[in-house]
Amino acid sequence: MARAATTSDPFNAVAEPRRRQILTFLAADERDVSEIVVAVGLDQPSVSKHLGVLRRVGLVRVRRNGRHRLYRTNAAALKPVHDWTETFERLWRHQLERVKERAESQMNPKPPSQ
Amino acid sequence: MARAATTSDPFNAVAEPRRRQILTFLAADERDVSEIVVAVGLDQPSVSKHLGVLRRVGLVRVRRNGRHRLYRTNAAALKPVHDWTETFERLWRHQLERVKERAESQMNPKPPSQ
């Protein structure tokens, strides 16, 4: 089989750097498409397609205002990604602690325990 | 251009469900490839290829033990993903609070302020 559809879930949606860039850009305020086009430096149809993907997985919300469409990030849809990585947080904290301990024992060496 | 290489960064690596499954499986203990094959239900070459991707982005570590290769999750490599989603955490917390407030005001309606 080929690669899974990027439209299927937030993990795939945020795998694309441009889409992460868009989500960051839309995190603070709502913006229309032309502003996003300027911000990411792609042409308009490409941006619209990225917005389509983000829309389908619920990562952005749209509101019409006359001819403009105002997009904004729907951060809640990122929670599954955050939660999944969170389950590994304890592991890397342990790991970093071990690294830190090793560094400290280098600075202030203890004799090897018999 | 085509889709970005999945080997390029942790975001792409964890976009694949099978790889997330593998990372979860390898989070607790180290396991050899045949155990992973059983766990995810793919054939061995496919698993080896997924492990190759995870290796290249540093999401797993390998240790040889005779004919076996023992893999384990390197959780620290997930930190960039966690950190990025973390920057949106404040936003979805606000959002959830608004939802909660609305729910509460439904349960105990207040008269509209003049």
Next chain:
DNA sequence: ACATTACATACCTATATGGGAATATGTCAA
């Protein structure tokens, strides 16, 4: 109605898979 603006969508192409089959590589055991 007509032109213009702001987007979305359709279509096209190069590319990067994901998975399976076959094969190569590496390691141990007798």
Next chain:
DNA sequence: TTGACATATTCCCATATAGGTATGTAATGT
């Protein structure tokens, strides 16, 4: 050395893009 076992790699194909070009569509101004 020979064989068996554990993995990795190569080759193949179907598929899903990402981005660009061309086009469709909705809303506004005159």
